[in-house]
Amino acid sequence: MARAAFCLLLAILATTWPGTAAFAHGLPDSTYYRSAITAIEPPVPGLVLAVTKAGESVTLTNHTGKTVVVIGYAGEDYLRITPTGVEENVASLSSVLNGSLIIAGLPQKQDQGTQQRPKWRHVSGRPTFTWHDHRIHWMASQRPPVVAADPHHRHKVFAWKIPLTVNGAPVTVHGELDWTGTPGLSTFVIIVIAVGVASGVGLAVAIAAAMRKDYLATRPRAEPGLPVDVPGVSPDSHTRPQPSGPERRQPRSGRQAR
Numbered sequence: 556m557a558r559a560a561f562c563l564l565l566a567i568l569a570t571t572w573p574g575t576a577a578f579a580h581g582l583p584d585s586t587y588y589r590s591a592i593t594a595i596e597p598p599v600p601g602l603v604l605a606v607t608k609a610g611e612s613v614t615l616t617n618h619t620g621k622t623v624v625v626i627g628y629a630g631e632d633y634l635r636i637t638p639t640g641v642e643e644n645v646a647s648l649s650s651v652l653n654g655s656l657i658i659a660g661l662p663q664k665q666d667q668g669t670q671q672r673p674k675w676r677h678v679s680g681r682p683t684f685t686w687h688d689h690r691i692h693w694m695a696s697q698r699p700p701v702v703a704a705d706p707h708h709r710h711k712v713f714a715w716k717i718p719l720t721v722n723g724a725p726v727t728v729h730g731e732l733d734w735t736g737t738p739g740l741s742t743f744v745i746i747v748i749a750v751g752v753a754s755g756v757g758l759a760v761a762i763a764a765a766m767r768k769d770y771l772a773t774r775p776r777a778e779p780g781l782p783v784d785v786p787g788v789s790p791d792s793h794t795r796p797q798p799s800g801p802e803r804r805q806p807r808s809g810r811q812a813r
Contacts, residue, residue, distance in 0.1 A: 584698065585609040587735045588712070590691045594729040599721050604728055610692030616683040619721060625686075626718040628652065628661050632673055634684060641684040646674035653687045661689060691715050691730055702734045710734040 590610030595602065601618035617623045617636045627633035627649030635642045643650060678684070693699065693712060701710045710733065717728040 584693075585611075587706075587737055588693060588732060589735055590715075590730060590732045592728060592730045593714075596727050596729065599726055602721065602726070606691055606730065610732060611687065612685050613688045613691065613717070614683065614685040618682065621722040624720045626720070628689070631671075634686065635675065636682055636684055638682050640677060640681060641679040642675040643678045644673045645676050646671045652689065688717065690717060691732065693732060699734070706734075706737045709736045 586609075588609040590606050590608070592604055592606060595604065599619055601620065602623065603616040603618065605614045606612070615623065615625065615634075615636060617638065620638055623636045624632050625634035625636070627644075627647045629648045631647045631649065632644055633647050633649040634644070697703070698706065699710070699712050702712070712732040712734055715730045715732060717730075719726040719728065
C-alpha cells in the first residue's frame, strides 16, 4: 500500500509541476521569437521573400525575369536563382554552416581574393528556394540580456539584413527579430499548482500512516504472562519483585525465641 501511494505521488507531481510539459517538446523559447521583413531596398517588382515566425528559414521567389544572387556570411555568392531554377554554391562557407540550427557565431567577411572559387550545384528546377539563415534568428541557447532581465514584455532583439544582387545591382532585405513576451501564470495554472501541492502533502501523510501501520503489523508481540525482552536488560533479571519494609518476613530459625 505504501509503495502504491508513493508511485501515485510521483505521478501527480510529474504532471502538475510547472515547466514539465513545456520542456517535453524541446526549447520553448522559439515560441516567443518573431522574425519579420521590414523593407526591401530598393523595391524590386517580382522579388518575393518570406520568413518563418521564429526565423528558422527564408523563402525567396524570383519572378523578376532576372538573375538573383543571395550573398553569404563571408560575402561570397551563396545562391543563384534564375527564372529556370536554383543553384547552390556548395564550396561556400554559408552552405556548410546552414546545415546546423545553432552555430557559435557568424564568420567575418572575406575579401574577394581570399574566397574559394564557386562550385555550383543545381538544387531546384523552379525559381524559388527555402534555406536556413543564421542572420535572422537568435543563435545562442541562453536568452538575450534584455529578455533575461524582463521576459514578460516585448523587446526588440536586433535588426538584421540579407544582401542580394539582382542582375548585379545590390539589393538589401531588412528585417527585425523581436521577443513577444512570455505570459505570466494564469489563474488556472495557479489552481493546478495548488491542487498538486495539496495532493502531494496529503499523499505524504497517507504514506507515513501506511508505513507506520505496516511496521506495527510486523512488530513481534509478547504473549500474556511472558516477560518482554527489553534492550539492555538481562533475561535473568525478569523476576517477581520482593516485598520490602514491614511486609518482608524474617526466615524462621530452628528454635523460636521465647
